[in-house]
Each structure stands twice: as structure tokens, then as C-alpha cells.
Amino acid sequence: MVKIGEVKKVAVLGAGIMGHGIAELAALAGYQTTLRDINQELVDKGMENIKKSLDKFAEKKRISKEMADQSWSRLKGVVDLDKAVKDTDFIVEAVPEVMDLKKQVYKELDKKAPKHAILATNTSTLPISEIASATSRPEKVIGMHFFNPPPLMPLVEIIRGDKTDNETTQTTAEMSKKMGKQVVICRKDVPGFIVNRLLGPLLAEAARTVERGEAKVEEIDSALAYKIGLPMGIFLVADYSGIDTIVKASEETKKRDPQAPGPQKLFAEKAKKGEFGWKSGKGFYDWSKGRPTIPTGVGDKFDPIPLFAPVINAAAWLIRNDVADPKDIDVGVKLGLGYPKGLCEMADEWGIDKIVNILKDKQAKYGEYYTPDQLLTKTVSEGKTGVKAGEGFYEYAAAAGAGWTYKATIFKREPPFAWLTFNRPQRLNSISPELTMDLDHCLDELWNDEEVKVLILTGAGDRAFCAGADISGFKGGTPNMAFEVTRRLQTVTTKMEKFPKPIIAAINGFALGGGLEIAMACDFRLAVESATFGQPEIMLGIMPGAGGTQRLSKYVGLGRAKEMIMLGDRINAEEAQRIGLINRAFPADKFEQEVKTFAMRVAAGPPIALKMAKYAVNYGTEVPLDIGLILESGLFGVLFGTEDMVEGTTAFLEKRFPKFKGK
Ligand code: COA
Numbered sequence: 001m002v003k004i005g006e007v008k009k010v011a012v013l014g015a016g017i018m019g020h021g022i023a024e025l026a027a028l029a030g031y032q033t034t035l036r037d038i039n040q041e042l043v044d045k046g047m048e049n050i051k052k053s054l055d056k057f058a059e060k061k062r063i064s065k066e067m068a069d070q071s072w073s074r075l076k077g078v079v080d081l082d083k084a085v086k087d088t089d090f091i092v093e094a095v096p097e098v099m100d101l102k103k104q105v106y107k108e109l110d111k112k113a114p115k116h117a118i119l120a121t122n123t124s125t126l127p128i129s130e131i132a133s134a135t136s137r138p139e140k141v142i143g144m145h146f147f148n149p150p151p152l153m154p155l156v157e158i159i160r161g162d163k164t165d166n167e168t169t170q171t172t173a174e175m176s177k178k179m180g181k182q183v184v185i186c187r188k189d190v191p192g193f194i195v196n197r198l199l200g201p202l203l204a205e206a207a208r209t210v211e212r213g214e215a216k217v218e219e220i221d222s223a224l225a226y227k228i229g230l231p232m233g234i235f236l237v238a239d240y241s242g243i244d245t246i247v248k249a250s251e252e253t254k255k256r257d258p259q260a261p262g263p264q265k266l267f268a269e270k271a272k273k274g275e276f277g278w279k280s281g282k283g284f285y286d287w288s289k290g291r292p293t294i295p296t297g298v299g300d301k302f303d304p305i306p307l308f309a310p311v312i313n314a315a316a317w318l319i320r321n322d323v324a325d326p327k328d329i330d331v332g333v334k335l336g337l338g339y340p341k342g343l344c345e346m347a348d349e350w351g352i353d354k355i356v357n358i359l360k361d362k363q364a365k366y367g368e369y370y371t372p373d374q375l376l377t378k379t380v381s382e383g384k385t386g387v388k389a390g391e392g393f394y395e396y397a398a399a400a401g402a403g404w405t406y407k408a409t410i411f412k413r414e415p416p417f418a419w420l421t422f423n424r425p426q427r428l429n430s431i432s433p434e435l436t437m438d439l440d441h442c443l444d445e446l447w448n449d450e451e452v453k454v455l456i457l458t459g460a461g462d463r464a465f466c467a468g469a470d471i472s473g474f475k476g477g478t479p480n481m482a483f484e485v486t487r488r489l490q491t492v493t494t495k496m497e498k499f500p501k502p503i504i505a506a507i508n509g510f511a512l513g514g515g516l517e518i519a520m521a522c523d524f525r526l527a528v529e530s531a532t533f534g535q536p537e538i539m540l541g542i543m544p545g546a547g548g549t550q551r552l553s554k555y556v557g558l559g560r561a562k563e564m565i566m567l568g569d570r571i572n573a574e575e576a577q578r579i580g581l582i583n584r585a586f587p588a589d590k591f592e593q594e595v596k597t598f599a600m601r602v603a604a605g606p607p608i609a610l611k612m613a614k615y616a617v618n619y620g621t622e623v624p625l626d627i628g629l630i631l632e633s634g635l636f637g638v639l640f641g642t643e644d645m646v647e648g649t650t651a652f653l654e655k656r657f658p659k660f661k662g663k
Contacts, residue, residue, distance in 0.1 A: 002089050002116050003167070004174040011036060011088040011113075013105065015046025015077070018122050019094035021150030024050045025179040026092070027071040028063070035077045036084035043077040050075060053151055061530030061572075062462065064587040085113040090175060092144060094122040102126060103134040110135035118168050120144035120175075124196055125249060127256070128161035128189045138163035142172050143186070145193060147336055154425050154461050155335035156181040159193050180462060182335055182425075184328040191257040194324050195336040198343060199237075200253060201310040203246060204261035206234045208366075211266050215302050217284050222299030224307070229340035229472040231426075233294050234307075235284040238267065239277030243284075247271045259317060261310070261369060305350055309358040309370075312347045316373035319393075326393040338426045340472065344393035345407070348386035352393075356380050404445065408435035410460070411442055415451035416603040417596075418442070425461030430470040431489065431514045439518070440492045443499050450662060453603040455499070456595065457522060458506035459515075462588070465505065465531070468513020471540065486545035489514060493521035493547050497618045500611045502602050506595045507531045507582065512570070517546040520555065523614060525582040526598055527573045528591045533581060534570035554621065555581050606644035607662035612636075 008031065012023040015037035023035040023046070035050070037043045051072060058068035078084045085091055091113055095105055102121065109119055119141045121131050132141035143159030156176040160169055173183045186193040192200055209215050221233020238246055247267050254262040270276075270283060277283030278291075285292035318324045324332075330342020339346075347355055356377060362370040379385075379392065386392035396405060410421040420442045422429035429435075439457075446452050459465040469485070496503055496518075505511070505519035507527035512534050519525050527533075535548045543549065544565060553561035556579045563569055573585035586594040602610070612635040620628035639645050643663040651658035 002118055002171050004171050004178070007089040007171065007175060008032060009034070009088045009090075011084045011091045012094060013037075013081075013084065013091065013109075014094035014096075014122075015042050016094065016096075017148060018146055018150060019092075020046035020049045021053075021148075022092050022094055022122060022146055022179075023075060024053055024071070024151055025181075027074040028054075028067070029175075029178040029180070031074065031090075033075050034084045034088070035075060036079065036081060037077075038079065040079055043079055047075065047077040057151075061528070062588060064529075064589055067587075067589050081108060082112055085109065085117070088113065088117055090118050090120070090171070092120045092122055094146075097123055097125055099126055099130065102131050106131055106134040106141070110137065118142065118171060120172055122146050125192070125252065127191070128159050129163065132161045132163060139165040140168050142168050143189070143193065144172055144176065145195075146181075153335070154180075154182055155184065155195075155332065157184050157186055157193055157195055157332060157336065159186040159189060161189050182331060182460075184324065184332045186324055186328075188321065188323045190318070190321075190323055191253050191260065194318065194329060194332045196249075197318065198311055198314055198329070198333060199337060200250060201261055201314050202234055202307060203238060203267075204250070204264050205307045205310050207264035207266040209307065211264070216298075218295055219299045219302045220304070220307070221294045222296060223302040223304040224299070225294045226296055226299060226472075228304050228346075229470075231338035236292065236294060239283035239285055239287065239292075242276050242279055243267050244271045244276045259314070305354070306358045306362070308343070308346065308350075309355050309362065312343060312352075312355050313359055313370070313373050313376065315343050315347075316375040320373060320375040334424075334426050340424075340427060340432070340470070348392035348394055348396075351386050351388060352376055353380045353385040404438075404441045406438045406441075408432050409438040409442070411438070411445075413449075413452060416453040417456055417599055418446050418449075418452045418454075419456050419458065421458050421460050422466050423460040424470075425459070425463065427470055427472070428464035428467035428510055429459040429461070429515070430467045431518075432470050432473065433485070433488075436489050436492055440495065443492070443495055447500065453501060453605075453607060453662075454599045455501060455503045456506050456599055457503065457518065458595075459508050462509065464509040464515070465507040465511045465527075466515025466518060467510045468515050468536070469545075474540075482545070489517070489546040493517060496521040497614075500614075501607065502610055502614065504595065504599055504602070506591070507533075508588075508591060513537055513544065513548070514546045517544060517548045517551065520551040520581075521547065524598070524602070526591075526595050527576065527582045527585045528588045529573050529585045530588060531573045531576070531582075531585070532570050533573075533576045534568065535565045536568040536570065538566060538568040552581075555579075604657075604660070606642070606648060606658075606660040608642050608644060609639050612639060 010026040010031040011034045012019050013036050015035050023033050026033040035046050054068040054072055057063045058065045093105055095101055122144055124145050128143040132138035141161055142164045145157040147153035147155050158172050176183045206220050210217055217235045221235050224230045224233045247263050250263040253260040274280055275282045278287040281288050315329050326344035330344050333339040333343050356372045359370050359372040383389055384391040387396050390396050408424055410423050412419040446455055503522040504524045505522040507519055510532050511519050516533055535544045537543050560579055576582045577585050616632045616635050620631050644660045648658045
């Protein structure tokens with residue numbers, strides 16, 4: 001049995017794209033790490049790639065130079081398997097995806113790895129239980145599916161084999177978190193696990209839609225990109241992944257899984273012609289001049305929701321069979337496939353009744369593959385049709401009149417602090433309408449909460465605080481819609497200035513556009529040294545719309561503000577601190593602790609005096625000096641009636657630290 005605290009040494013087998021990336025993550029997480037491959041050349045190449053990546057992270061200030069050096073010193077490359085796995089507690093195997101090869105490796109590992117060691121296999125397709133059967137310790141074998149490239153992709157999908165025990169699952173999940181990843185757990189060893197099981201039906205449905213003559217490739221991709229907001233169209237994904245690979249994967253999956261859609265004629269024909277996608281220069285798109293762009297507008301008439309009906313059906317199957325929860329499915333598609341929203345969230349918005357009707361219609365026309373999952377029909381028969389009914393895959397307490405469901409953020413109340421984390425890392429935490437509403441609601445929720453003294457805003461992942469408004473929602477917007485969206489965000493940022501407690505922006509990466517505008521409405525701005533600041537809207541043909549043109553000059557002066565706004569120049573944390581845009585910058589590895597220390601100092605202050613000081617500064621600067629000074633005197637006077645003032649002055653005279661009560 002290995003608990004997370006007992007893991008000291010990690011070995012990664014296979015120094016290829018996945019293996020070296022995983023080894024880098026293990027070393028960054030503080031583990032003594034051995035990278036192993038079958039010959040010195042492969043090992044050297046892997047180590048060299050890690051070095052380059054660590055240096056790049058340090059150069060971009062995502063980690064400190066010291067951290068890069070320390071991580072590098074924890075790494076060792078070897079060829080000898082005995083040496084690689086000796087004394088290790090946790091082994092990640094990332095050899096090529098060939099079952100016989102994996103089994104061979106596990107047979108050897110079983111003999112050579114310490115009895116207590118966990119054996120995690122990085123695979124996106126192969127059954128974990130079959131790999132585990134090559135060992136005498138299947139309870140310690142688990143799937144650990146990293147996404148490519150591991151150092152940058154935020155997700156790890158953990159897959160339990162038939163015999164994997166709870167402790168192995170828990171340690172592997174904690175290990176993934178230590179490597180900086182968000183985790184989804186696939187509780188059963190089903191083909192495709194969670195993420196790829198949901199990608200397959202979308203690819204298949206898109207192909208069938210073209211085969212049936214219902215839409216063209218570009219129409220589908222354009223609608224998926226610009227109406228749904230997928231990072232790229234599905235045929236572009238096919239081209240990118242390799243059409244031959246998709247054909248092979250769907251054949252393999254069909255063999256093991258009768259539920260799977262199976263290979264599609266459209267893909268098979270392309271593959272037969274040698275049109276594999278980017279690697280052959282041509283697939284559905286022409287790649288000879290670089291990455292193709294998906295045309296806008298051509299998908300305006302195409303409704304993409306029916307494409308998702310079989311995908312939602314597959315998700316329902318996963319939930320009904322206790323493989324995954326809606327939340328895991330949604331995190332999986334958002335972080336693994338870059339969806340702007342979770343699949344279950346989208347289904348709830350569209351209406352589960354609508355999805356069932358689409359499926360029934362397709363079932364009648366095209367056969368049993370489309371039979372709606374029992375979970376969907378049951379949910380609909382119970383009236384749980386989604387957001388409109390107050391319940392679907394999720395409960396919408398707000399609609400039912402109770403609390404609030406934070407959809408685009410994570411709200412954490414940890415008195416004396418509360419944290420609101422912008423949680424759209426796949427889009428660099430850019431601002432969606434849901435995110436604005438969450439922020440607004442969080443202010444209301446904390447307004448009279450006496451235990452919470454400080455609100456801290458930050459971003460999920462390690463790349464961004466917030467990269468501004470979600471640009472993928474811009475297409476098709478009308479002037480009036482844009483007016484309303486900016487007004488809404490302006491209302492929330494002004495409310496932040498009225499909020500009766502200090503707000504800290506913990507800027508853990510990009511703070512651009514609306515992200516910087518939110519940060520500027522906070523009382524304090526603390527940043528990682530690698531953070532980047534800017535109002536880049538001008539390069540989109542627009543301008544700041546959430547207070548940037550008004551607030552930035554107050555911090556940095558008119559001249560500098562115009563430069564940032566009218567040239568769209570971005571600045572780094574050092575410069576931002578120098579010109580007064582941020583209060584302090586800290587190295588990434590010390591950031592969280594430094595934010596807490598700073599917040600603790602603020603939280604120890606006298607709440608009423610902090611509130612009045614905040615108002616005096618925020619509003620005193622808006623009015624003529626005489627009026628500002630009168631405002632100051634008035635607020636100063638109010639404080640003379642407080643118990644905190646008595647405590648503050650008494651503590652001074654008694655030479656002790658004051659204990660303020662907010663009274
Ligand atoms: N809206 C929507 N998606 C955004 C976004 C935004 N404001 N900012 C970043 N993203 C998405 C990217 O499209 C990309 O998605 P993909 O992986 O599906 O392609 C993902 O976040 C990562 O960003 P990427 O551009 O690949 O990272 P990078 O390191 O090359 O560049 C930035 C980072 C922040 C410099 C770049 O993303 C950027 O310029 N973003 C827009 C900032 C902006 O103009 N904000 C003001 C909006 S009004």
C-alpha cells in the first residue's frame with residue numbers, strides 16, 4: 001500500500017513525447033525521477049527535451065530559474081530497467097500503444113519493481129484490466145491518461161481496471177494533482193474511457209451527416225466553431241489527429257464495444273486515398289499552406305445540436321453505468337477537448353427532452369444505434385428536462401429559488417478569506433456571461449458575511465488570471481448586445497468598488513482586456529513574476545469596454561494608459577510593478593503562500609476602518625478636492641464611534657497587537 005506521502009521516487013518508462021513530459025511533471029512536483037527507455041539515444045533525446053522545456057518555462061517566468069534547476073537535478077536518465085525501477089514507489093509507463101508490448105513490459109515490471117509500487121499506464125485506448133493481467137498485482141495497476149503535451153494540458157483521466165483498489169486510485173489522483181493536473185476518474189475500464197468515448201460519436205455523427213448529404217464539411221465545422229465555440233471544427237480535429245488513426249481507432253473500439261458507432265465510410269475513403277490530414281498535406285482541408293482556417297458564416301444555417309445528441313446519449317450511458325458523474329464528463333470535455341462548456345451543461349441548456357426527440361427521430365430513420373439511453377428517457381419522464389425545469393443532469397437551485405450554482409467559477413469560503421477562482425482554464429479563464437454572473441453573485445453572497453474579511457479572485461490553472469472577454473462569443477453579436485455585455489461587466493466592477501471589504505486580485509498569469517479590468521477594480525493586485533498585463537482590444541478592432549479606458553490612467557497616468565490602450569502593448573510584472581499597476585510580484589512557486597500571507601495581514605485589519613478607507617480613496621478621487629476632503633472627514637468621524645478604534649488605541653498604549661471585531 002502506498003499513500004501519497006510515502007511516494008518519494010518515481011520512474012517513467014518511455015522517453016517519447018508523453019514519457020518525457022510526464023517525467024518533467026514528476027520532477028517539477030518534487031520527486032526524484034528516473035526516465036527510462038530502451039537505448040541511450042532515446043533516453044538522451046528525452047532528457048534533452050525536458051531540459052529545453054524547463055528552460056522555456058523559466059524563460060517565460062512560469063517557474064523560477066531555481067525551480068527549473070532543482071527539478072532538473074532530480075532527474076536521471078537510464079537504460080537499465082532494474083536500475084530505473086529499483087526503490088521506486090510510483091511508476092508511469094508510457095511505451096507505445098501496443099498491447100503485446102505493454103504486457104511484456106508489465107511482466108518484467110512485476111518482477112523488478114518493488115512489491116509496494118503503483119504501476120500506472122499512460123494509455124488512451126488499451127484496456128487497463130488486460131494490461132494488469134500480465135502482473136501478479138492487478139490491484140496496483142491503473143490507467144493514467146495524460147493529454148498531449150503533458151506539461152501544458154491541464155487534465156489527467158484516471159482509469160480503474162477491474163481489480164484496481166481504492167488506495168491505488170486515491171494515490172494516483174493525488175499524484176496527478178501534485179503534478180498540477182485536474183483529475184477525472186473513470187470508474188470502470190470501458191473502451192475509450194471518458195474523453196475519447198465522447199469524441200468518437202461526434203466524429204461519427206459529423207461523418208454520417210455529410211454522407212447523408214445533410215451538410216457539407218465546412219458548414220459543420222463552421223457551426224461547431226462559431227456557434228458552439230469548439231476550439232476547432234470536428235473535421236479539422238480529424239485532419240489533425242490523422243484520418244487513418246481515426247479509422248483504426250474506431251475499428252478497434254467497435255471490436256470491443258457494441259455501443260460504439262464503428263468506422264465511417266467518409267473517413268475510410270479518405271484514408272484509402274492517402275489523404276490523412278496534416279501529416280500528408282491533405283485531408284478534409286488543404287494543409288500545404290499551414291493550419292487551415294475555418295470559414296465563418298457558412299455554417300449559419302446548420303443546427304449543430306443534432307450532432308451532439310448521440311454524444312449526450314453516450315454520456316448518459318456512462319452515468320447510468322456508474323462509470324462517471326456528469327461533473328467528470330464535463331471537466332473531461334472542457335479540459336481534454338477544449339469545449340467551452342460541459343456536455344451535460346449544454347444538454348441541460350438545450351433541453352434533455354429536445355435531445356431525446358432528436359434521438360427518437362434518428363432512431364426511426366437510421367436504426368437502433370440512436371435509441372435514447374434509459375437514463376435520458378427516465379429523466380425526461382420525471383420532468384427533469386434541464387435548466388428550464390430547474391433540474392436535468394444538474395440541479396439549478398437558483399431557478400428553483402434556493403442558493404446559487406457557480407457555473408464558470410469555483411467559490412470557496414475559508415474564513416477569514418473567500419476565494420473565487422475563474423474556472424475556464426481551457427479558454428484562459430476568459431469571461432463568459434456565466435462568469436460575470438458568478439462574480440456578481442459572489443459579491444452579494446459575501447456582502448454581509450461577517451466571518452469573511454477578504455475576497456481573493458484568481459484563475460484556474462497556471463496560465464491565466466483571465467484573458468479578457470471570450471472572443472469566441474463575439475461573432476454574430478449585435479451592437480446592442482455588446483453594449484449590454486459591457487454594461488453588465490461594468491456594473492459588476494463598480495459593485496466591486498462598493499463592496500464593503502477588501503478584494504485582492506491574485507494574478508497567476510495573463511491579465512488581459514476584461515481580466516485586467518476586473519483586476520483594476522480590486523483593491524490590491526498581487527501577481528506572479530511571469531504574469532502579463534495588457535488591454536489588447538485595439539488589435540481586435542475594438543477598445544476596452546469594462547472600465548479600462550477610465551481606470552487604467554488612474555494607476556499608470558494618461559500617457560502610459562494611452563500607450564497600452566491604443567497600441568495594445570503588453571507589459572510584464574516587473575514593469576507593471578514599476579509603474580504602479582500592481583502592488584507586488586512573487587515567484588510562481590511562492591505565489592500562493594505570499595498571497596495568503598498578504599491576505600492574512602489585510603484580514604487582521606479593522607473591518608469598518610478598511611471599508612471607510614476604501615470608500616474614501618475610491619470616491620474621494622471622483623470629486624473636487626474640497627468635497628473629497630469633507631468625505632474623508634465624515635468617514636474619519638464615523639470611525640470614532642467604533643469599538644475597534646478603542647481597541648486599536650488601547651493596544652498601541654499596551655504595546656500589543658490589536659484584535660479587531662468589526663464593531
Ligand atoms: N477568448 C476566448 N478564448 C481564448 C481567449 C479569449 N479571450 N484567450 C485565449 N483563449 C483560448 C485560445 O483560443 C486557446 O484555445 P485553443 O487551445 O482551443 O486554441 C487557449 O485559450 C490557449 O490560448 P493560446 O492563444 O493558444 O495561448 P498562447 O500562449 O499562444 O497565447 C494569449 C496566450 C493570452 C496571448 C492569447 O491567447 C491571446 O492573445 N488571447 C486573447 C487576449 C485578448 O485579446 N483579450 C481581450 C479580449 S476582448
